Amino acid sequence: MKVVVCVKEVPEASARTRIDPGTKRLDRGGAAALNPFDAHAIEEALRLVAAAGDGEVVALMMAPEGAADSLRKALAMGADRAVHVADDALAGSDLVATARVLAKAVEREEADVVVLGQQGSDSDGAVLWSALADLLRLPVVSQAASLELADGKVTVKRQTEYGYDVIESPLPCVVAVSDAINEPRYPSLKGIMGAKKKPYESLAASDLGLAAEEVGEAGSRTVVRSLSEPPARGDAVRIEDGDGDAAEQVLAFLVERKLL
Amino acid sequence: MATLVYLEHHDGELVKGSLGVLAKARQLDDEPAAVVCGSGVRELAAEAGRYGAARIHVADDVALEAPLPQPRVDVLASLVSEQGFDTVLFGASVLTADVAAALAARLGAGLNWDLVDLQVRDGELVGTRPALQDSVHVEVGWSAEPRLALVRSGTFDPVEAGGDADVVDVAAELEDFSRRAVMVESAHAESEGPSIEEADVIVAGGRGLGDPEKFGLLEELAKALGGAVAATRAVVDAGWYPYAAQVGQTGKNVSPKLYVACGISGAIQHKVGMQSSGTIVAINKDPNAPIFEYADLGVVGDLHEIVPKLTELVRGRKSA
Ligand SMILES: Cc1cc2nc3c(=O)[nH]c(=O)nc-3n(C[C@H](O)[C@H](O)[C@H](O)COP(=O)(O)OP(=O)(O)OC[C@H]3O[C@@H](n4cnc5c(N)ncnc54)[C@H](O)[C@@H]3O)c2cc1C
Ligand SMILES: Nc1ncnc2c1ncn2[C@@H]1O[C@H](COP(=O)(O)O)[C@@H](O)[C@H]1O
Numbered sequence: 001m002k003v004v005v006c007v008k009e010v011p012e013a014s015a016r017t018r019i020d021p022g023t024k025r026l027d028r029g030g031a032a033a034l035n036p037f038d039a040h041a042i043e044e045a046l047r048l049v050a051a052a053g054d055g056e057v058v059a060l061m062m063a064p065e066g067a068a069d070s071l072r073k074a075l076a077m078g079a080d081r082a083v084h085v086a087d088d089a090l091a092g093s094d095l096v097a098t099a100r101v102l103a104k105a106v107e108r109e110e111a112d113v114v115v116l117g118q119q120g121s122d123s124d125g126a127v128l129w130s131a132l133a134d135l136l137r138l139p140v141v142s143q144a145a146s147l148e149l150a151d152g153k154v155t156v157k158r159q160t161e162y163g164y165d166v167i168e169s170p171l172p173c174v175v176a177v178s179d180a181i182n183e184p185r186y187p188s189l190k191g192i193m194g195a196k197k198k199p200y201e202s203l204a205a206s207d208l209g210l211a212a213e214e215v216g217e218a219g220s221r222t223v224v225r226s227l228s229e230p231p232a233r234g235d236a237v238r239i240e241d242g243d244g245d246a247a248e249q250v251l252a253f254l255v256e257r258k259l260l
Numbered sequence: 261m262a263t264l265v266y267l268e269h270h271d272g273e274l275v276k277g278s279l280g281v282l283a284k285a286r287q288l289d290d291e292p293a294a295v296v297c298g299s300g301v302r303e304l305a306a307e308a309g310r311y312g313a314a315r316i317h318v319a320d321d322v323a324l325e326a327p328l329p330q331p332r333v334d335v336l337a338s339l340v341s342e343q344g345f346d347t348v349l350f351g352a353s354v355l356t357a358d359v360a361a362a363l364a365a366r367l368g369a370g371l372n373w374d375l376v377d378l379q380v381r382d383g384e385l386v387g388t389r390p391a392l393q394d395s396v397h398v399e400v401g402w403s404a405e406p407r408l409a410l411v412r413s414g415t416f417d418p419v420e421a422g423g424d425a426d427v428v429d430v431a432a433e434l435e436d437f438s439r440r441a442v443m444v445e446s447a448h449a450e451s452e453g454p455s456i457e458e459a460d461v462i463v464a465g466g467r468g469l470g471d472p473e474k475f476g477l478l479e480e481l482a483k484a485l486g487g488a489v490a491a492t493r494a495v496v497d498a499g500w501y502p503y504a505a506q507v508g509q510t511g512k513n514v515s516p517k518l519y520v521a522c523g524i525s526g527a528i529q530h531k532v533g534m535q536s537s538g539t540i541v542a543i544n545k546d547p548n549a550p551i552f553e554y555a556d557l558g559v560v561g562d563l564h565e566i567v568p569k570l571t572e573l574v575r576g577r578k579s580a
Contacts, residue, residue, distance in 0.1 A: 168441070225401050257539055
C-alpha cells in the first residue's frame with residue numbers, strides 16, 4: 001500500500017497574515033506551519049498503511065525552500081519519505097498550476113491512494129483534490145468523514161447539504177478527508193529525531209518535466225487585481241477571563257443589549 | 261458575454277443557491293444559458309426559464325443520476341468548448357466545488373472561489389472575494405477565457421424573471437475514470453432532531469467542548485436563555501450531536517437575535533450559516549480563533565468554567 005499525502009504550509013494562526021500590497025500575494029514572511037487540516041490527512045494516510053499491514057507514506061509539498069520544517073513535521077508524525085517541490089518559477093501558481101505540479105509529482109509515485117486535507121487554512125479553497133484527480137484521471141471522493149479500505153476499494157461517508165452520502169471507489173483514487181475523520185497524533189520526540197534521517201527529496205519544476213509556461217504566474221489564469229478593506233463592523237468587545245469574572249461581563253453585556 | 265450557469269437540483273427542485281447565481285448572471289448578461297445534469301431532469305427546464313435562463317442545456321441520463329462530480333465534468337467540458345461559453349458560474353456546494361475545480365483543470369481555465377460579488381467593469385469581469393478570515397476583500401479576475409467562478413453559498417437571492425427557456429439536449433459521453441466512483445447511499449435529509457431555525461437564541465457548541473456529554477452544559481444555558489442548541493460540522497460528523505442541529509454551509513442557516521458560540525473556531529463554512537445573527541458572543545480559549553473576527557463580544561477563556569457560571573447568573577436574573 002503506497003499512500004501519497006499532499007500537505008501545504010500556511011501562515012501560523014498567531015502570525016498576523018496579510019496580503020502584500022505590492023505583489024498581491026500572501027505575505028509568507030511571517031511564522032509558518034504545516035496546514036492544521038493536513039495533520040488529519042497525514043494521520044489518515046498512516047492509518048491506511050498500518051491497516052494494510054505494510055507500505056509507505058510519502059508526504060508531498062509544493063512550497064518555497066524555507067518550508068522544509070513543515071514537511072519534516074509530516075515525517076516526524078510518521079511519514080516515511082518527503083518530496084518537496086520548490087522552485088522560484090512556481091511562485092504565484094493558482095489552483096490549476098498547483099494541481100499540475102502535484103499531479104506530475106504524484107505520477108512518479110504510482111500511489112494506491114492520494115490523500116489531501118479538507119482545506120488550506122489560508123486559502124479556504126477546498127478544491128485542489130478535484131483538479132488534481134482530473135489531471136491524474138483518477139476517481140475522487142471529497143469531504144471524507146470516515147474512510148474504510150477493503151477488497152481494493154475505499155468506502156467514504158461524507159456530509160453534504162442534505163445529510164450523509166456513502167461513496168465507493170476502487171484504487172487507485174484521490175481522497176480528501178474532513179477534519180472530523182480522526183485525531184492527529186503529535187510527533188513524539190523519537191519521531192522528531194528520526195525525521196532528520198528520513199529520505200527527503202527536493203525537486204525543481206524542470207525535474208517534473210513541467211515547462212515554465214505551465215506553472216507559476218505564467219501558467220495561472222486567475223489574477224488578483226486589487227485589495228480593499230471590507231466594510232467596517234460595529235465595535236466588537238473583547239474580554240479575557242483573567243480575573244475569572246467573564247461570566248459576569250457576558251451577563252452585563254446581554255443586559256445592556258436588552259437580550260435578557 | 262456568453263454565460264453558462266450550472267444549476268444544481270435536489271429532490272426534484274433546482275436549489276436556491278444556483279437560482280441566485282442565475283439572477284446575478286442576468287445582471288451581467290442579458291441572455292444567460294444554464295445547464296442541468298441528472299436523470300429525469302428535463303422537467304426542471306421550465307423552472308430554469310422562470311428564474312431567468314434564456315436557454316437551458318439538459319443532460320438527462322441515468323449515468324448522471326447520482327450527484328457525483330466527475331460525470332458532470334465530462335458533460336460540462338464538451339458543452340463549454342463546443343458552445344464557446346466564456347463564463348461558467350456555480351453556486352458553491354460540496355458537489356459544485358468538485359465539479360468546478362476539475363473543469364478548470366480539464367480546460368486549463370482559471371477558477372475563482374468564495375466570491376461574494378461579480379461585476380463587469382470596463383468590459384472586464386471582476387469578482388470580490390473576502391480572504392484571510394474575511395479581513396481583506398480581494399478583487400479577482402481572469403487572464404483568459406473561459407472564466408470559472410464559485411459563488412459563496414447564500415450570496416444572491418433568486419429572482420423570478422418569468423420567461424421561457426429554449427431547451428437543448430446534451431449527450432453525456434463519459435470518461436472511464438469518471439464512472440469509477442459510485443454512490444452506494446445518497447444523502448437523505450435526517451428529519452429527527454431539534455429545530456433551530458425558529459429559535460431567538462442559539463447556544464452552539466464545537467469541538468472545544470471536548471466530549472459529547474458536555475453538550476449538557478449548553479443545553480442548560482440554552483434552557484435558561486429560552487433558546488435552542490446547535491453544533492458545528494466537526495462535532496456532528498463525530499456523532500456528538502444530530503445533523504439537524506448543524507449550522508453552516510452544509511447545515512442550517514440561522515439568524516437568531518443572539519448566537520452564543522462555545523468552543524467553535526469560526527471557519528468560513530460555519531460563519532456563512534450564522535453571520536446574520538443579531539448579536540454574536542464567542543467563548544474560545546484561543547485568542548487567535550477566527551470567530552473573534554466577527555463576534556460582537558469575544559471572550560477568551562475556558563468554556564467549561566464560563567458556561568456553567570453564566571447559566572447560574574442568567575437563572576438568577578430571570579428568577580429575580
Ligand atoms: C465544503 C465544506 C463544508 C463545511 N460545512 C460546514 C458546516 O456546515 N458547518 C460547520 O460548522 N462546519 C463546516 N465545515 C467545516 C469547517 O471548515 C470547520 O472544520 C468546522 O466548523 C470546525 O468545527 P469546530 O469549530 O467545532 O472545531 P475546531 O475548528 O477544532 O475548533 C474548536 C475550537 O474550540 C476551542 N476550544 C478548545 N477547548 C476549549 C475550551 N475548553 N474552552 C473554549 N474553547 C475551547 C479551540 O480553541 C478551537 O478554536 C465545512 C467544511 C467544508 C470544507
Ligand atoms: N502547495 C501544496 N502542496 C501540497 N499540497 C497542497 C498544496 N496546496 C494545497 N494542498 C492540499 O490540498 C488541500 C486543499 O487545499 P486548498 O484547495 O488550497 O484549500 C490541502 O489540505 C492540502 O492537502
